[in-house]
Amino acid sequence: MPLLPVYADVAAAAWRLHGHAHRTPVMTSTTLNRELRCEVLFKCENLQRMGAFKFRGAFNALSRFSPAQRRAGVVAYSSGNHAQAIALAARLLDMPATIVMPADAPAVKVAATRGYGGHVVFYDRYREDREQIGRQLAERDGLTLIPPYDHADVIAGQGTAAMELIEDAGPLDAFLAPLGGGGLLSGSALALRQLAPQCRIYGVEPEAGNDGQQSLRRGAIVHIDTPRTLADGAQTQHLGQLTFSLIRKHVDDIFTATDAELVATMGLLAARLKLVVEPTGCLPLAALRRHAQHWRGQRVGVLLSGGNIDLARFCALLGADAATAPSY
Ligand SMILES: *Cc1c(COP(=O)(O)O)cnc(C)c1O
Secondary structure: OOOOOOHHHHHHHHHOOOOOOOOOOEOHHHHHHHHHOEEEEEEHHHHHHHHHHHHHHHHHHOOOOOOOHHHOEEEEOOOOHHHHHHHHHHHHHHOOEEEEEEEOOHHHHHHHHHHOOOOOEEEEEOOOOOHHHHHHHHHHHHHHHHEOOOOOOHHHHHHHHHHHHHHHHOOOOOOEEEOOOOOHHHHHHHHHHHHOOOOEEEEEEEEEOOOOHHHHOOOOOOOOOOOOOOOHHHHOOOOOOHHHHHHHHHHEEEEEEEEHHHHHHHHHHHHHHOOOOOHHHHHHHHHHHHHHHHHHHOOOEEEOOOOOHHHHHHHHHHHHHHHHHHOO
8 A cells, every 4th residue: 555645745835835825715604603513624625726626636636647647647536626636736736637537427527637738538337447547547647647536646635625724714522524535634634644643533424325424434445336426525435544444544534415405504504694505515514503502612614615506506505405494
């Protein structure tokens, strides 16, 4: 297994990102604090460049390429935020990016990736293996493959959001982040263990895909089928080797949230904080609302990981929810 990243790697990533990533705001809502009986500090990565924290890991990883790697370029496989993050970071660093996407990926995502200058290569998600296609392209054309979470530079870059949260908001009793493949949670843990050693660290997964929770309990990486959930940023089938090692070492517990809770929380964030947050980004606040008694009277950091949701879909989900649950 490659070496695990450490806090110094997060600090180095913060220097590389300086002037390139946004230092996103920390927001609060007095009304929400009163309802939840704790003080919630929202780190707004939905307002990050390209709409999610993934820009941090992508830019950090690409910044470390050698001149020869830069000339050949990067390849990534993703239909979501990682694709856009790699495409944008590559454009800013003036290198070519190839993104392997399923042929049936939503047109808006393909357009967004191309809009950032990414060269899109399609594959058949039912007959072909995207990792294999990525590796073949990497070998054939000398490209460097950057995976979405199980990579030391990606993990270190993702950790810079939690680092800024502590710098800007002060010490925390608890911190909650969404959990997909674990890059965000493990990077956050590296930052928090150094900067806020007393802070308890929690991940939140979709209830339909709780492989991380199962893995933590079993002490080994559990693989599941692709879960059906609105939280498309956390539809991973398993944690990575690096991310699992760090999560096992540093994370206190993993909670889950249902799709209905994610939609209700998306409406709450729009109504109270005027923020558009995609379903995956709603995972931590949804868990905080369900288990509010756990954190009564505490200062709790909540990472709002992204805001990339098609506006028509956002309205449709909230409209359908408002019909059954009118009170945000
Ligand atoms: C990728 C992603 C996640 C999950 O991050 P991991 O590093 O895979 O755990 C959460 N929220 C959003 C918006 C994402 O794009």
